[in-house]
Amino acid sequence: MHIGILTGGGDCPGLNAVIRAVTLALVERCGATVTGIERGFLGLLDGRCRPLEASAVRGLIAEGGTILGTHNRADPFHFFGAGGTDCSGQALDFLGRHNIDALVVIGGDGTMTIAERFARLGVPVVGVPKTIDNDLMLNERSFGFDSAATVVSDALGRLQTTARSHGRVMIVETMGRYAGWIALEGGLAGGADAILMPEQGYQIEQLAAFARQRAQEQGFALLCVAEGAKAVGGEWVIQRQLDDSPDPLRLGGIGHRLTADLEAHLGSQVEVRCTLLGHLQRGGSPTAFDRVLATRFGVAAAGLVMRGQFGRMVALQGDRCVDVGLAEVAGQTRFVPLDHERLQVARALGIFLG
Amino acid sequence: MHIGILTGGGDCPGLNAVIRAVTLALVERCGATVTGIERGFLGLLDGRCRPLEASAVRGLIAEGGTILGTHNRADPFHFFGAGGTDCSGQALDFLGRHNIDALVVIGGDGTMTIAERFARLGVPVVGVPKTIDNDLMLNERSFGFDSAATVVSDALGRLQTTARSHGRVMIVETMGRYAGWIALEGGLAGGADAILMPEQGYQIEQLAAFARQRAQEQGFALLCVAEGAKAVGGEWVIQRQLDDSPDPLRLGGIGHRLTADLEAHLGSQVEVRCTLLGHLQRGGSPTAFDRVLATRFGVAAAGLVMRGQFGRMVALQGDRCVDVGLAEVAGQTRFVPLDHERLQVARALGIFLG
Amino acid sequence: MHIGILTGGGDCPGLNAVIRAVTLALVERCGATVTGIERGFLGLLDGRCRPLEASAVRGLIAEGGTILGTHNRADPFHFFGAGGTDCSGQALDFLGRHNIDALVVIGGDGTMTIAERFARLGVPVVGVPKTIDNDLMLNERSFGFDSAATVVSDALGRLQTTARSHGRVMIVETMGRYAGWIALEGGLAGGADAILMPEQGYQIEQLAAFARQRAQEQGFALLCVAEGAKAVGGEWVIQRQLDDSPDPLRLGGIGHRLTADLEAHLGSQVEVRCTLLGHLQRGGSPTAFDRVLATRFGVAAAGLVMRGQFGRMVALQGDRCVDVGLAEVAGQTRFVPLDHERLQVARALGIFLG
Amino acid sequence: MHIGILTGGGDCPGLNAVIRAVTLALVERCGATVTGIERGFLGLLDGRCRPLEASAVRGLIAEGGTILGTHNRADPFHFFGAGGTDCSGQALDFLGRHNIDALVVIGGDGTMTIAERFARLGVPVVGVPKTIDNDLMLNERSFGFDSAATVVSDALGRLQTTARSHGRVMIVETMGRYAGWIALEGGLAGGADAILMPEQGYQIEQLAAFARQRAQEQGFALLCVAEGAKAVGGEWVIQRQLDDSPDPLRLGGIGHRLTADLEAHLGSQVEVRCTLLGHLQRGGSPTAFDRVLATRFGVAAAGLVMRGQFGRMVALQGDRCVDVGLAEVAGQTRFVPLDHERLQVARALGIFLG
Known part of the structure; x- marks a missing residue:
């Protein structure tokens, strides 16, 4: 044979x-x-x-x-x-x-x-x-999924020390253009305060209010954001980039957009920083x-x-x-169902999901 | 409440x-x-x-x-x-x-x-x-199980470089006094050539023959051995130690016994070395x-x-x-069934199981 | 006291x-x-x-x-x-x-x-x-320097597997706005093919030619680029951004500029990808x-x-x-001298330095 | 050429x-x-x-x-x-x-x-x-030295969590048959409470008293012990083994001896456990x-x-x-001088050195 x-x-x-x-x-x-x-x-x-x-x-x-x-x-x-x-x-x-x-x-x-x-x-x-x-x-x-979630979780751990030292809101942008599994699993494992996924739109005002409160209570806030996450009511950020570019990662996607939006809402008292994990999630x-x-x-x-x-x-x-x-x-995508047990777990812990 | x-x-x-x-x-x-x-x-x-x-x-x-x-x-x-x-x-x-x-x-x-x-x-x-x-x-x-299996897998990776450089047979003794799950999962992940578990006795002659052949073909051999593994026909090594000591790990258990047995069978041409992972598997x-x-x-x-x-x-x-x-x-132990899918996987890869 | x-x-x-x-x-x-x-x-x-x-x-x-x-x-x-x-x-x-x-x-x-x-x-x-x-x-x-160089070296190791699998040129942008120590140490440790530092300008044509040849011989090329690296003859990319922005990292700096430049020179046959390590280098x-x-x-x-x-x-x-x-x-910066032993080491290994 | x-x-x-x-x-x-x-x-x-x-x-x-x-x-x-x-x-x-x-x-x-x-x-x-x-x-x-010290430091970190959870004295035995460099560097990096080296004998009574006090204050104690460390006044443990055996690691050396000695001095209220790092220090x-x-x-x-x-x-x-x-x-060994800066550092931190 x-x-x-x-x-x-x-x-x-x-x-x-x-x-x-x-x-x-x-x-x-x-x-x-x-x-x-x-x-x-x-x-x-x-x-x-x-x-x-x-x-x-x-x-x-x-x-x-x-x-x-x-x-x-x-x-x-x-x-x-x-x-x-x-x-x-x-x-x-x-x-x-x-x-x-x-x-x-x-x-x-x-x-x-x-x-x-x-x-x-x-x-x-x-x-x-x-x-x-x-x-x-x-x-x-x-x-590969567990490996990617581990990279996200490790990155959140690393960034927590710098977030805490500076009193910052820190954003990690993960893979997940269509489905939010990596952001969800990696965010849970890394102790993220908020997890944003393509399946669940977020309102920037609510997110900013949550981040401000968490930063006050805890001294910092960690946000884990899938590449394909999107603001509700707003334009579909990633979709537009998909039309324009073969590689939205390189243009600065949701992570950078969110950084700018949060800074506008939080004012100069809270610093916001973003890290894109990009290819680190698939190598090694x-x-x-x-x-x-x-x-x-x-x-x-x-x-x-x-x-x-x-x-x-x-x-x-x-x-x-x-x-x-x-x-x-063939030709299908498995999304995170909005009643999935992991999401229920995240809600029970008080994680902001949109 | x-x-x-x-x-x-x-x-x-x-x-x-x-x-x-x-x-x-x-x-x-x-x-x-x-x-x-x-x-x-x-x-x-x-x-x-x-x-x-x-x-x-x-x-x-x-x-x-x-x-x-x-x-x-x-x-x-x-x-x-x-x-x-x-x-x-x-x-x-x-x-x-x-x-x-x-x-x-x-x-x-x-x-x-x-x-x-x-x-x-x-x-x-x-x-x-x-x-x-x-x-x-x-x-x-x-x-905790995935963490322990990861420690075993990482240790096998580390020991492989030294095994290969010296042309040695290297043994890693893992936790698992009664059930072999850690040795099995960690051994599969770490690319072990043989995995010995409490559930499946081994004959030292067969193991020695396998180790000799694998060392010839590959330049070295890696053995992953659960604390409670035992030779068939021979005495129940661990059991006897349990009677004598509150902590068999510290007396040198199956890993050291196996090292001596393999050296006796393999002669002076093949060096055998043993590493006990002990508490490293539960910390961190x-x-x-x-x-x-x-x-x-x-x-x-x-x-x-x-x-x-x-x-x-x-x-x-x-x-x-x-x-x-x-x-x-309460009061029961979950053993690895001898027809478990992971064991079938190990057999399909040509891993020695006893 | x-x-x-x-x-x-x-x-x-x-x-x-x-x-x-x-x-x-x-x-x-x-x-x-x-x-x-x-x-x-x-x-x-x-x-x-x-x-x-x-x-x-x-x-x-x-x-x-x-x-x-x-x-x-x-x-x-x-x-x-x-x-x-x-x-x-x-x-x-x-x-x-x-x-x-x-x-x-x-x-x-x-x-x-x-x-x-x-x-x-x-x-x-x-x-x-x-x-x-x-x-x-x-x-x-x-x-902190050894920790940062370790992050760079680990990232290069991770990215090498994906670079090799896809036959790509991969760029890692490191910290180092004024001095190239991290890019140099991390690049040496991670096996980078080219290391670009603020102290030594590079010509994009030479770099593109080097990357093409290395990708042909080796199947991929890894570039390690300090945040403050700059093209010779061209404008001072980072300096301009410093004037415009409190945080050049977030706007996409040299890494993205270089990606675009290399793609223009290498044509569609060689894919180029960039990863910014950013805050990962200072956390943990x-x-x-x-x-x-x-x-x-x-x-x-x-x-x-x-x-x-x-x-x-x-x-x-x-x-x-x-x-x-x-x-x-106070008030001074220690640059990498162009005759520093580490640079001589890099040259002896055939690493492109500009 | x-x-x-x-x-x-x-x-x-x-x-x-x-x-x-x-x-x-x-x-x-x-x-x-x-x-x-x-x-x-x-x-x-x-x-x-x-x-x-x-x-x-x-x-x-x-x-x-x-x-x-x-x-x-x-x-x-x-x-x-x-x-x-x-x-x-x-x-x-x-x-x-x-x-x-x-x-x-x-x-x-x-x-x-x-x-x-x-x-x-x-x-x-x-x-x-x-x-x-x-x-x-x-x-x-x-x-290789930094790699080995890193293994020791990581192991101390792992064992600290289990030491703290159980309120134990935990011993890590490192390489270093003649010179204590690895135990010293790894012990400093891993936050060991005591570091024992071949160059400086220890009195078991003093060590036991120190370990008891540190365990009371801190909830646990971590001891980092070079393979060649020895009790003062007592017999030269390792030397005797060197005479008898080609590989003292396998017989249980200073780590096990020290475990038994400490248990005898500390009584049943304080548990003592030992981990041998062995070949893990040279692989990977x-x-x-x-x-x-x-x-x-x-x-x-x-x-x-x-x-x-x-x-x-x-x-x-x-x-x-x-x-x-x-x-x-050729034919010489570089020992740790007893006035070496690292030893002075260890003393300044209150680390027990013998």
Whole structure:
């Protein structure tokens, strides 16, 4: 049996742990040959790939990123971009030429959408969900998410000492353009006083009043703000930037807007400062939790391959590894429900949520 | 409403996060008064306690240990020790004298057994499970466990560099006298080549053969061994020490025994070294995961108090916070089932399990 | 003997370790009374202060920030701002009223300038240098600097995994408005391919050519850029912003300018991304090195007080704690000499320096 | 020019950073060829070596251990052991056969002694000091030392939370068989209440009295004890073990002895616990400080090679990289002088030193 494996979309801590687990499980258990396809789906088109052996992957569990490389925009069905050419035939040729019996595809929503199209063309595909933002459908927790929440939590801890020393309001802007999972989890873990998410608009007057009061009582206030958070009634800050720019992070998004707004409301007596965590959230070695989860996903994906269950994606539900149909996942986003237990927890602690 | 809270048994990362969440939830949501009882059940006997206010606990989420102190052996029903006096009347007096309406008790198996006895005497008690070892019944994951597994995983990462440089077999001895959860989770996350647990005996000849082969292929081998692991057919190492000593860790347990055994089998060509992680596994700041879990447990316990549901312990099942009867938990140990998914994952990766 | 102690200017990891060491040394060795003055020189004006006892400070060594609080702009000689009122009389009243025999002042260039003026008015003052940027005169290494360089080095390590996975050029913008010490030390430790400092202008064409080549050879390139770095021949980016804004960090400084410039030169084939570390560099617990250095400074300052050597500032030269005149330090900046050994080291490794 | 490089003795964080710096400096600056000799001096005998290229070493700065491997006991002049055969001729053959113009040797006292013998035989040798213990002569600070002190400091921080929660006396046993540098630096950084070193004997009665008092005042006590510390008047614990065992760490050394002694003196009211850090102190990624220092040493060694200054070892004096004669270093140990500034600092803080 010959299996191809690729990683698509943005990188994420734990990708190498999945590659390692898929490879070890297939090689050790059933003597398969595994080929790593480089730079996401691009490798299916330009033919860049390399053999993966047990000895080469065994030490990978702690390594950040992906040894295979990845590519954000390489869609064989639209190469490049939305109006691009359909090059999927080239990809099928590649699979045929290398006698690849099945493809394990690790990626996010975009990658699963492509994988599903390949599945419909008859390619035996198994998906592994990759989303730092934790917003893939039918999958309750993904590797990389705990690592990102840990970066947020650590940053809040660091900033608390400077906030306290100067009596400041400090804002941390996290990832989460559409869903607020990282801001919520990282904010809870880091002891944030307020958590702002795309799912729940905030009124700046209320936020400013809360921040002023908390700063008086506690000497400082920590705000944890998802990239996609937005003021209610006001304009959709991020949306406008998405139209104008490929990378809103670089233009200064909600964090800087909020800093200016809060300063205007709080006056010169309270200093407000903002920190963007940006790429720090996706780099580096995965946490122990993410290493184990990525390893479980990898072994589960190898199991699907060995049992011939294709067109499926591995997922975590409760604490169980299950599998779901690729078609059920593609093109959707899992938002934080406004009655989610974590939000109830945050409310019980007196955290401002908008 | 006046609520007492205490922490019993060995300390654990996340205890302060529970104390914080219980207090904030009770004070902010229903204006309760919260009193911290010091040094576990001992405080019920000697009357040492102090008021807990929102402002005092809000900054506690990252702090290791317990600000209330704890005590390993203070059982009011047997004070001190198995043949001790029943001083539970004194404890009841304390609760009456301070008009304490309910007691939140954070602790492990021993603590829950005591809590259950108080519940039978009519004390309104709510339990919060505390077990780094993750071996309390009906609770699938406890705070402190992720922190301990992270210490194990980090230690394996550190030791790998020295193992590789010297071509050694290196052993890490973890906590887990009765159940192997920490060795299993930490070993998976740290890329251990072998994981030995109390639940699965090992044959030294097989282990030595495996270690020799792995060291040849990979240049080194990493073994992750729970404190309570045991050789098959051989004597029960730990059990004998338990009889002789109050603290087997200090005498050199399975790790040192295994080092000597492996050296005997491997000969002078392969060096074997052992590291005991000991108390490092229970000290320090909790991981982001544990902070959130402890916070959820704390809020859930406050909810039980507010709804008057006593004699219950908060628990995690799947990813849901539920509650179970104290009587169902007390006096039992949750072992790693030999068909557990994590063990299947380990086997799929070619990890030696005995 | 009654000693006052205050922290001025921006916060910095290690301030609490100094406060602890000064207090322990004065209390334990000569039975002095120590009073902590709050929020920098502001406490001398509004009278906010509190007694510091050995038991209260002993646990402070690992705590970030300053328990006394600090203030960036509270100059008793110009209250507030450059054209402000001279309130130094109030400060002298405070010292007299509390019978304070000597003042230990921990701070940077601005704080030392104020301390020196007080010294000229006859106040027995001892200074302890505080500068994350490591740019105080006559002091070769200050606490906080190693902590900041560690944050930079860790960030470079994290970003390397994502840079490598995506084949990107990644920029890290560090502190260092006038001197490049942090970028240089952190960049060396983090394996940066290029280090840009205020002391050495760069030509964008050369930098772009270097980045392209390094990205081709290595698959990615990491650039470490001090806040105050500037293009040669071009305008002085930061200077202009200093005129316009109280906080250039928040407007997007050199990092974003460089990102745009490099993208223009490198074309669409190479992605460029930027991360601002900002306040992460000054928050959090000090490194072991900084804890020891801050402790040495604190004990040395206590020694100056006990020996009656006032108007002096503690300093590190070589690895020796010495003391220098406050007047020699005030109003100056220690730049990186272009023939400094660290720069020679960077050149020997093929690091691009401009 | 063809340069050989090898690492001897125990591994240490920063070895790879030296290998990287030597290689980059020699390859980039003067187009030299560099060959890595494997497993210390053993590679000179069995001929195992490999070419080192710039691209292969550039990413090594953060990696723990040594990619070349090392060997504790491979002395070509006594192969193996004190009464072994002189195989130095074989080593000279190897150097001649590969046309190696100079040898860079990274190691400790034993390695420098061997290097010095080769120098006397006419081999152009340059030494780089490697000693976690920081006890090589004429070199004030070595890479790996800051990393080890950081492990000790972090461990003390972790153990403090559990010590405080249980009201315990906790002992951390560090490396330092002959010199107490690690215990001193790590103990200062970690806020230890007592620091015991080989250079300064302690009386158990005084230590017990101090620990009892500190535990009463502070609620706990932290003791940082070098492996080679010893009781005054009592037997030389470690020395006896050195006679009996190749590895005293594994038998339970001073830490366990001290635990038992303190328990005997303190009675059942105060619990005493001990943690051995062992190999954790030498594994893992070097700190930022050690990465820079190792890099400086590597570049300085390359400079000696290029200038033809052989028979010399790089060293740090003050903060300057200098070089000293191999003969001045070999066979000696740098102890902590009892009037050393760090000891004076410790005394000023009220730390018990014996």
